[in-house]
Amino acid sequence: MKSGAAAAVATPVAVSIAHPARSASNRFEAMRSAVSLRHVVVLAGVLLLPLAATPFMLFQVVAQSLVLGLIALSLTFLGGYGGMVSLAQMTVAGIAGYAVAVLGFSSATEISLRWPWWAAIPVALVICSLAATLVGWLSVRTEGIYTIMITLAIGVAFYYLVLQNYSVFNGFQGMREVYPPKVFGVAWRDPVPFYYLSLGCALAGYFLVRWVVGAPFGIALQGIRDNPRRMNALGFHVVAHRVAAYALAGFIAGVGGVLFVWYNGLITPGSVGTSWLINILVIAVLGGMKHPIGAFLGALVFVLLQTFAIDLFDRERFNLVIGGVFLAIVLFSPDGLLGLWEKLRLRLGPAQRLSHNSRRS
Amino acid sequence: MNRRAALATALLVGGPITVFSVWALADNPRLYLVTLMNSLTLASLYFIVASGFTLVFGLMRNVNLAHGSLYLLGGYVGFFVAERTGWWVLAMAAGFMAAALAGLLIQVLLLRHMQGQELRQTMVTIGLSIVIGDLLIWIFTGQVHQMEAPEWLQGPIRGIPLIKAYSAYRLSLLGFGIAIGVGLWLLLNRTRVGAMIRAGVDDRGMLAAAGVNVNLVFAVTFMLGAGLAGLGGVIGAVELSMVPGEDTRLLLASLIVVIVGGMGSVVGAAIGAAILGLAETYGLAYAPTYSVVFVFVVLIGVLAFRPRGIMGRPA
Numbered sequence: 001m002k003s004g005a006a007a008a009v010a011t012p013v014a015v016s017i018a019h020p021a022r023s024a025s026n027r028f029e030a031m032r033s034a035v036s037l038r039h040v041v042v043l044a045g046v047l048l049l050p051l052a053a054t055p056f057m058l059f060q061v062v063a064q065s066l067v068l069g070l071i072a073l074s075l076t077f078l079g080g081y082g083g084m085v086s087l088a089q090m091t092v093a094g095i096a097g098y099a100v101a102v103l104g105f106s107s108a109t110e111i112s113l114r115w116p117w118w119a120a121i122p123v124a125l126v127i128c129s130l131a132a133t134l135v136g137w138l139s140v141r142t143e144g145i146y147t148i149m150i151t152l153a154i155g156v157a158f159y160y161l162v163l164q165n166y167s168v169f170n171g172f173q174g175m176r177e178v179y180p181p182k183v184f185g186v187a188w189r190d191p192v193p194f195y196y197l198s199l200g201c202a203l204a205g206y207f208l209v210r211w212v213v214g215a216p217f218g219i220a221l222q223g224i225r226d227n228p229r230r231m232n233a234l235g236f237h238v239v240a241h242r243v244a245a246y247a248l249a250g251f252i253a254g255v256g257g258v259l260f261v262w263y264n265g266l267i268t269p270g271s272v273g274t275s276w277l278i279n280i281l282v283i284a285v286l287g288g289m290k291h292p293i294g295a296f297l298g299a300l301v302f303v304l305l306q307t308f309a310i311d312l313f314d315r316e317r318f319n320l321v322i323g324g325v326f327l328a329i330v331l332f333s334p335d336g337l338l339g340l341w342e343k344l345r346l347r348l349g350p351a352q353r354l355s356h357n358s359r360r361s
Numbered sequence: 362m363n364r365r366a367a368l369a370t371a372l373l374v375g376g377p378i379t380v381f382s383v384w385a386l387a388d389n390p391r392l393y394l395v396t397l398m399n400s401l402t403l404a405s406l407y408f409i410v411a412s413g414f415t416l417v418f419g420l421m422r423n424v425n426l427a428h429g430s431l432y433l434l435g436g437y438v439g440f441f442v443a444e445r446t447g448w449w450v451l452a453m454a455a456g457f458m459a460a461a462l463a464g465l466l467i468q469v470l471l472l473r474h475m476q477g478q479e480l481r482q483t484m485v486t487i488g489l490s491i492v493i494g495d496l497l498i499w500i501f502t503g504q505v506h507q508m509e510a511p512e513w514l515q516g517p518i519r520g521i522p523l524i525k526a527y528s529a530y531r532l533s534l535l536g537f538g539i540a541i542g543v544g545l546w547l548l549l550n551r552t553r554v555g556a557m558i559r560a561g562v563d564d565r566g567m568l569a570a571a572g573v574n575v576n577l578v579f580a581v582t583f584m585l586g587a588g589l590a591g592l593g594g595v596i597g598a599v600e601l602s603m604v605p606g607e608d609t610r611l612l613l614a615s616l617i618v619v620i621v622g623g624m625g626s627v628v629g630a631a632i633g634a635a636i637l638g639l640a641e642t643y644g645l646a647y648a649p650t651y652s653v654v655f656v657f658v659v660l661i662g663v664l665a666f667r668p669r670g671i672m673g674r675p676a
Binding site: 085138141142145146148149150152153154156157160161164165166167273274275278281285316317319320322323324326327330331334 | 422424426471479480481483484485487488489490491492494495496498499609612613616617619620624649650651652653654656657660661664665668669
């Protein structure tokens with residue numbers, strides 16, 4: 001057990017350390033070596049996508065995947081790098097969404113405070129980050145499997161709160177007509193602007209997570225994931241690291257939550273209900289929690305299934321399909337689609353790494 | 362906990378409750394007492410469902426998030442058996458058996474193959490809860506099914522001082538809760554199987570080393586835990602009615618009961634159920650749109666001071 005844990009500490013850290021560049025030229029050099037051809041191809045592809053895709057594909061499929069992927073990314077960061085699988089990430093996103101609706105504009109005129117967007121959005125993000133910190137502080141007091149229970153309980157309790165409460169959350173009706181503001185004369189909810197907006201946020205989130213997991217904080221977090229007692233003995237403050245991870249993940253989820261409200265144009269208790277809490281987990285696990293890109297991959301598959309399920313089978317049975325796919329992934333490929341890809345590459349291509357630590361329970 | 366801490370806790374928790382009780386009793390004694398009865402009867406239902414959850418968790422460290430779905434399954438099966446045969450006792454047995462069988466299948470076919478991988482097991486039960494929930498909607502539709510109480514429990518009991526009249530069925534819930542609590546206590550403390558389960562809770566490895574077939578003990582416990590959820594489903598089908606979504610509600614109740622009470626402890630489940638029932642029902646009666654906030658406050662208070670729950674011990 002002890003030696004196994006030691007190996008588990010060593011491998012991911014060794015893999016994910018990106019040597020911090022000392023000087024500007026070094027940094028440029030490092031950036032150029034980090035950017036390979038596939039990055040350029042992918043970037044050009046996503047930037048030019050609006051030329052090829054129909055507005056429906058762009059808005060309903062790709063933009064929605066990016067937004068859901070951003071929320072799932074926060075879970076990937078927490079679960080994959082922090083070892084804390086929280087089911088409350090959609091709750092945190094929903095808190096940001098509700099905050100934007102309550103502070104800004106919505107159809108519920110007696111509730112909304114009609115703040116301008118440059119005040120409402122930052123305050124909403126602060127509120128959801130604080131809420132995430134509280135959730136984190138509550139759930140990191142116990143460890144492991146307790147986390148999932150406590151976060152699920154918090155998430156479901158929040159759902160019942162917004163369902164019952166009419167004075168702040170407008171109850172069952174929720175807040176309608178919540179749209180992005182017109183900034184620089186652009187209607188941000190039109191397919192192409194919204195696509196670029198969500199793409200910008202998604203890329204920022206992706207690179208933020210990539211950067212954080214390579215920074216000292218991220219390395220310490222991964223160490224805590226693999227062996228909290230040893231990290232504690234080394235002098236790291238385990239609880240503080242974990243709560244900070246929750247706060248950062250809460251901020252990312254909050255950005256996703258604001259975008260999700262704008263995408264839907266409304267927020268109702270249903271958006272923070274159990275099925276959505278679980279959907280975020282499904283997305284993250286589907287893609288694979290070992291790499292930030294898994295969240296977006298999982299979201300794309302999820303949205304495609306959701307959008308085109310109607311052509312393949314009864315629309316009503318979507319839950320059965322998504323539940324079945326999730327079960328199959330958990331049973332046969334715990335590392336998600338990325339894990340499948342890795343296996344395929346190992347089998348087909350030349351051996352890329354000598355030691356490959358694929359199992360983590 | 363030393364004496365001063367205990368005294369401080371008693372004052373901090375008991376003080377506001379006493380003040381509230383005195384005010385509420387003076388204001389409207391009937392409302393207060395009816396709410397008290399309602400909370401205790403609801404707590405019995407929560408206890409029945411959550412005791413199964415906590416039993417499974419205590420032995421296998423397995424958070425069965427499909428527990429709510431098993432509750433709903435038991436309720437539906439019980440409903441249809443009662444409708445066909447008219448025998449309520451038979452319906453209860455059928456609900457118990459259906460959920461127990463489903464639990465046995467889950468344990469033997471899926472969870473046994475990933476022993477020790479707690480997170481993966483939990484994710485499997487999440488997937489199962491989605492699948493079972495959707496299958497139940499497919500088979501039983503999304504309509505509301507309301508089961509009738511057996512004839513000898515229909516109608517109110519009259520002539521109780523102050524309360525005047527109270528539903529006989531709701532009162533019987535209290536009896537069920539106590540009966541199942543006593544039954545579980547006898548099973549765990551007076552039988553050989555119970556001794557094995559308790560030994561397994563304390564040290565699984567040692568139990569296996571002592572020559573006990575741990576897999577069998579696990580299967581029996583999982584069956585019992587799932588069966589209790591199903592039994593709760595039949596009992597709850599009369600009081601709460603069966604609709605998709607009740608599974609979430611009972612899952613939340615089970616989670617909070619075991620988080621507050623302490624995981625793996627049946628006594629803790631009873632305490633947790635009582636606290637949750639009181640907080641929820643009094644919240645609904647006295648501050649309808651904020652009743653969940655009371656549950657939150659209880660949850661946060663317990664987690665802040667006793668992270669492992671009131672009766673919890675380090676795992």
